[in-house]
Amino acid sequence: MKSAVLVFPGSNREGDAKRALENVSGSRVSLVWHAETELPTGTDLVVLPGGFSYGDYLRCGAIAARASIMDAVRAHAARGGLVLGICNGFQILCESGLLPGVLVRNARLRFVCREALLKVERTDTPFTRKYAKGAVVRYPVAHGEGNYAADAETLKQLEGDGRVIFRYVTADGRRDDTQVLNGAANSIAGIASEKLNVLGLMPHPENHVDPLLGPTDGRGLFESIAGVLEKA
Amino acid sequence: MKARVLVTLKSAVLDPQGKAIEGALRSLGVPGVASVRQGKVFDVELDGDDKVRAEATLKDACEKLLANTVIESYRIEFVG
């Protein structure tokens, strides 16, 4: 399995993503600078990591979405290659048109770093196959603009196509759209592209892979990817 | 040449900042505010003074970067 973690000016969780991937999959991961025009040959997985690309100035993810490497990412996605955008990476995917909708300021207007409970809505995706159906997992969030917004039609389509992959739930596992930590529409924490090969999510699975640091629920996501790519 | 670009959310899009501001104004005792929507303004200094070209440049800038046309609309104004 060959993965590339992109680095934009202001990215700051690229190391966390790389470490988690290496830890779980045992394979080497390369860092790719935003000004490149090509991905390393044979790249299976592209990760857009968390951070504050370009300081989150203008709109989060907006400037990074126009980086030259993003054409290569689009081509990779079009070929069916896997793309994972975490936090700022999710924001970049939305800004670049690879995923629909947009992430706006948290409803309470404050940055929030805490553990969140997420329901895994589908386990037949390359990113979630190792989770049990309907599993509730614990990943941390750390963002100021994770409030997913899209027009009614887009939301309807996302729901209809089953493209909502992760949803925030309450401590007792229920969906409650009035209690979402960031105000996201339909309690959306993560969505996938039509072909399910591009996933964007706000929470950080890469920060929950090491038992020393807390829960290890994030491993399942990286194990899923590794498993898929192994078979391929 | 100086120009101003206004970028505002389309009316169907939720504006959490505007909402929060409405609430805050109410609790600060500022009366009579029915609604607030927040947008961005860019004061741009352009080379040369060809207005037509400037307008084209700014339109390009908006489409490429300044506005997310999925949720925002923009307006270009020339100052002075």
Next chain:
Amino acid sequence: MKARVLVTLKSAVLDPQGKAIEGALRSLGVPGVASVRQGKVFDVELDGDDKVRAEATLKDACEKLLANTVIESYRIEFVG
């Protein structure tokens, strides 16, 4: 009644966002942009139609919340 409040950074104050946008426009090949400064715009809907009162209300809102008068200045405009 509709009003618009423009909040912009005072001229000597650093605008990190404007600076980043300038750089991005340059690398996107948008020519001729000498400088960009970013501000905020608030579209406010007010009860009643007493302009004098509205202006006072908005001034109050700016001083208390909308503008950080340490580094920003504001302008109130009435639309239409």
Next chain:
Amino acid sequence: MTSLEPKITPQLVADHGLKPDEYERILTLIGREPSFTELGIFSAMWNEHCSYKSSRLHLKGLPTKAPWVIQGPGENAGVIDIGDGQAAVFKMESHNHPSYIEPYQGAGTGVGGILRDVFTMGARPIAALNALRFGDPKHPRTRHLVAGVVAGIGGYGNSFGVPTVGGLVGFHTRYDGNCLVNAMAVGLADADKIFYAKATGVGLPVVYLGSKTGRDGIHGATMASAEFGEGAEEKRPTVQVGDPFAEKLLLEACLEIMEAGCVVAIQDMGAAGLTCSAVEMGAKGDLGIELDLDKLPCREAGMSAYEMMLSESQERMLMVIAPGKEAQAEAIFRKWGLDFAIVGRTTDTLRFVVKHKGEVKADLPIKELGDEAPLYDRPWVETPKQQNVDPASLEISATVPGALERLLGSPDFASKRWIWEQYDHLILNNTVQRPGGDAAVVRVEDGPKGLVMACDVTPRYCEADPFEGGKQAVAEVWRNITAVGGKPLALTDNLNFGNPERPEIMGQLVGCLRGIGAAALALDFPVVSGNVSLYNETNGRAILPTPTIGGVGVVADVAKTATLAFKDDGETILVIGATTGWLGQSAFLSEILDREDGAPPPVDLALERKHGDFVRTLIEEGLVTAVHDVSDGGLLVAVAEMAMASGIGATLVAPPAGMVPHAFWFGEDQARYIVTVAHAKALVLKRAETAGITVAKLGVTGSDRLNIPGERPIIVDALRERHEAWLPIYMGAGF
């Protein structure tokens, strides 16, 4: 040479914060009247913030050495050896005055400044902490300050990408007019690759890196050294805006060019900007510096030499580049999109020469600018000692459970979750102990080693008895690091006081420093860096003396650290250290009886060390299941915190006969820890006996409540709710 500049008048000199005798000193030193630019340079170099003129004499008494200290005070940050060829680099710095004026930007640029101090030395920041003091929650400005300062710290640190893992927050009416924002940063470097400010080599290029220079913060350092009056608002235009994005790029670019071997000397531009950094680089290396301001990257047109020399624009660095490495260094900076300009060179003249538009704007002796700065032995008076409070003399109407509930729901004790959830405390994937415990634990790279960090001070104690208060602050930090299993190695301090020209205030500073020194010496916990912030007073009312202490320790295996949460039912709760029921200056007295008086608890440093070493050994050997130090609030607050962290209650013993129950439960005797033991109970008691350490059984864990004989039970969940509620409710009422 000063054709366009203002004439030097006594008023102008005074406006620069220079006293008439200080100005005389300048005249003698240079043998002529200074130019306007030179006056600005002197005012920057000789103000309190840069010259430490009031505190220097007393700082000299601090112990700064130990075998593991690589660099003590005198550089951008302190450096200690943490084994395996690695070093921890850390410092704390205040941004009090700017934060009061513009909380978001003031606090943010405070964080930016301290991060820069750390990476200037070649270290990558791996953790940040902050110590915050606000006024009375009822004061009209407090909520605004809390919201802005917290958002500012988060806004900067989160974007930069450093986990903010610890800190403290307190409220007191004495901070109404002067909040305190003390930011600490800790970085990691290879012990043999530390970078210093000292320039070497004549004729080498002096390079400017980072963001452009604007008119920000001109006179900022002078502001930090002046008392606030009614006119504070007028000082507003000097506010600096932080750009964490630029700082992140600066970090990466600096580390990259250091790695590439391009850097001879490096100094960040902090307070007093280009002036301070250029003079320091030259003076430390016994070299002159010549600057050509025509080359300086400026953000605004028409800036004068004076403005360029005094600007406090953020995210800038000055470096001396190794011969022949300019092109390589420049390429790295361009890649990161940062400005790079050769703005001067080193000389052998020992002069500080500044040129602008063909004119010499300043030509001053470089060593004397620093060395000859005024040094004051300001008059001081000792703070009068107070009697201890006799618990038997108190009229107490609150029950023990009632007092506990009130304490835990009060501003100082209430959970600070609302604050630290706005800080990214997980980034970099090494945070082993998150905020909320005694000390933060951050794994070093892939482990198993970790750094342990905490900051603390009890200003009430310092006000009542500066010497004991100073000792206590150091002891408490040491204790916090110990309580998670860390070996405390060194400390940084941030001395926040009022106007040193008042003998009572100067007495507080002197007393606290003596106490800090005594404790640092006795605990083998040397001072390696620090910062002094004076004139924290408004209209003649000073803050409480607040010498914030930040400590760093090391733990060999992060998997073996202790946490404060109870682990299981049926475990024995032990208290290590004697309880006499000391109520003088206690939180109980202040919060429940509304009086702040009496002598603070004395600190027996030998006992601190003995108890701490004992507890650390128990943790290392895995003999204890939970550990918490006992600090303000006393035994019952400590036990309650252990219960709330776990949801497990406890059945506690009755206070010893003859002791006032409230004094037993809420007294603040020092050198105490609470531990829980399971299977190892007998062994631990035996060990304590052998070592001659006082241990008492406090109860047994279990159930969902705290049971105290003769008192109503306290439901842990309800207590936690109350503990968590205060801050969100307080902040929720505002924006």
